[in-house]
Amino acid sequence: MKNILTCLICLLILSNKLFAQHAHFTTSGTIDFERKTNMYAIIPKMFNKDNEAWYTPLFEAYKKSQPQFKVSKSVLSFANNKTLFTPAEEEMVSGAGYFANSPFATQNNTIYSDLDAKTGVFQKKVFDELFLVKDSTRKIKWKITDETREIAGYNCRRANAIMMDSIYVVAFYTTDIPVSGGPESFNGLPGMILGVALPHENIAWFATKVTDMTLAPNALTPPKKGKQMEAKAFQDKMKSTFKDWGSEAPFYAKVFAL
Numbered sequence: 001m002k003n004i005l006t007c008l009i010c011l012l013i014l015s016n017k018l019f020a021q022h023a024h025f026t027t028s029g030t031i032d033f034e035r036k037t038n039m040y041a042i043i044p045k046m047f048n049k050d051n052e053a054w055y056t057p058l059f060e061a062y063k064k065s066q067p068q069f070k071v072s073k074s075v076l077s078f079a080n081n082k083t084l085f086t087p088a089e090e091e092m093v094s095g096a097g098y099f100a101n102s103p104f105a106t107q108n109n110t111i112y113s114d115l116d117a118k119t120g121v122f123q124k125k126v127f128d129e130l131f132l133v134k135d136s137t138r139k140i141k142w143k144i145t146d147e148t149r150e151i152a153g154y155n156c157r158r159a160n161a162i163m164m165d166s167i168y169v170v171a172f173y174t175t176d177i178p179v180s181g182g183p184e185s186f187n188g189l190p191g192m193i194l195g196v197a198l199p200h201e202n203i204a205w206f207a208t209k210v211t212d213m214t215l216a217p218n219a220l221t222p223p224k225k226g227k228q229m230e231a232k233a234f235q236d237k238m239k240s241t242f243k244d245w246g247s248e249a250p251f252y253a254k255v256f257a258l
Contacts, residue, residue: 024212026176026210027078027177028078028079028080028214029077029078029079029210029212029213029215030076030077030078030210031076031078031183031192031194031211032073032074032207032209033074033183033206033207033208034071034072034073034205034206035071035072035073035203035204036069036070036071036203036206037070037072037104037105037202038068038069038203039062039066039070039100040063041202042104042201042202042203043055043059043062044059045251046248046251048247048248050246051248058099059099062098062099072088072090072106072107074086074088074107074205075088076181076182077220078179078181078192078220081114081115081116081179081180082112082114082115082116082220083111083179083182083220084111084112084219084220084221085109085110085112085183085184085185087106087108087109090106090107103126103252103255104252104255108124108125108256109122109124109184109185109258110123110223111123112220112221112222113181113185115179115181118137119134119135120137120185121133121134121222121223122135122185123223123225123226126238126256130225131226131228131229131234132223132226132228132229133234134230136231137188138186140169140186140187140188142160142161142171142189143161144157144158144189145159145160149195151172151194152194152210154176154210155174155176156172156174156194156195157172157173157174157175157191158170159172159173159189164254164257164258167201167254167258168198168200169198170196170198171186171189171196172193172195173194174191174192174194175191176191177191177192177210178190178192179191183196183207184205185258194207201258238253238257239253
């Protein structure tokens with residue numbers, strides 16, 4: 001009996017070593033993301049005493065013709081500890097009224113991140129203007145929890161954070177993709193972020209497919225179109241743009257700061 005137990009223990013140790021030797025970690029490839037925006041929750045946040053009479057009938061018309069969640073797609077490419085987040089081209093929604101094509105309902109950023117250098121190039125579309133902003137990667141102080149869930153076939157662990165002083169963030173990352181990146185400008189966890197939710201902002205990004213592949217050398221290059229600005233100059237530009245927007249100014253300022 002003792003010999004049998006000894007043999008079983010040896011087999012377990014050997015199998016664990018073999019598994020570790022053959023464990024595969026994805027370090028290059030693409031990730032398809034879906035962003036879901038709860039339009040029925042976001043639109044009322046724009047209402048105030050100055051615009052309520054005008055916005056309310058527009059919102060009621062929107063609810064009659066459009067689903068609660070607007071779905072937008074994007075692709076995150078990654079290799080050599082660099083990432084490129086590229087939103088898919090969105091079609092203008094006809095017959096949906098004022099809200100469907102507003103900035104809060106669309107993905108406005110194409111983002112290149114060098115995770116080793118902790119720098120990025122952020123191409124931001126602000127209404128009809130295109131800006132190219134150079135900045136450091138976003139610093140987020142994460143708190144890792146014990147909660148797990150599966151996303152796109154990967155086991156992920158949950159982390160929470162507060163960013164921009166007031167925005168609560170829930171993220172799920174996997175160490176099977178040992179790249180500290182994620183959709184949009186979310187980063188800084190010990191593995192790839194495959195899911196992000198901003199519960200109070202009513203927006204979430206979740207991976208639907210991960211493709212493990214070797215990318216061409218030119219697959220990850222920073223965006224080049226747009227008016228070049230440093231981060232501080234862009235922030236000042238946004239303050240100037242929305243200074244006369246009254247009570248709607250903070251809402252749109254937050255949209256373009258995400």
